[in-house]
Amino acid sequence: MLYTLAGGGTLCGVAALVLLIVSTATDFWMQYRYSGNSANQGLWRFCINRKCHAHTLTVAFWDATRAFMLLSVLSCFAGVVLGLSAFANGTKNRRVRTGGIALLLSGFLALLALAIYTGVTVTFFGKRYIDWRFSWSYILGWIGIILALAAGVFQLFAYQKDVAEPAPPNASDS
Secondary structure (H helix, E strand, O other): OHHHHHHHHHHHHHHHHHHHHHHHHOOOOEEEEEOOEEEEEOOOEEEEOOEEEEOOOOOHHHHHHHHHHHHHHHHHHHHHHHHHHHHHOOOOHHHHHHHHHHHHHHHHHHHHHHHHHHHHHHHHHHHHOOOEEEOHHHHHHHHHHHHHHHHHHHHHHHHHHHHHOOOOOOHHHO
């Protein structure tokens, strides 16, 4: 049972890691119209008519969102590595548990990042631009959160199942 739950957790963790990396790195968190032209922005730069420029404003919410997303990616990577190492070295209860905790932490850090971004975007950019919407990078971030949290829960359930199951009897005991 350990390998089934831990394997499912590791698979969800790998998918979450990919989605969180793509979400963090791409420039389509929000799309809007700027002076009649299509525009989009991500965490690192904004694009108007496919010409991209780095964000020039240093605003606390950008920095907070970036920091929490980067910490989320690092935590998710650690959880995936710990989950995979449990398979490579046989049953390693602590690695499965620690991987599960790292994946849950990753989900909560990304949740915090997207909550900050959502709150500021709705209150500030929602009033500044009339025709705007969240885009696919932002949506991938939310899907990554769900997968990271699910991966962490699977890993922790695998740990609980392994701890609760009695050890198999040795052949030399009979």
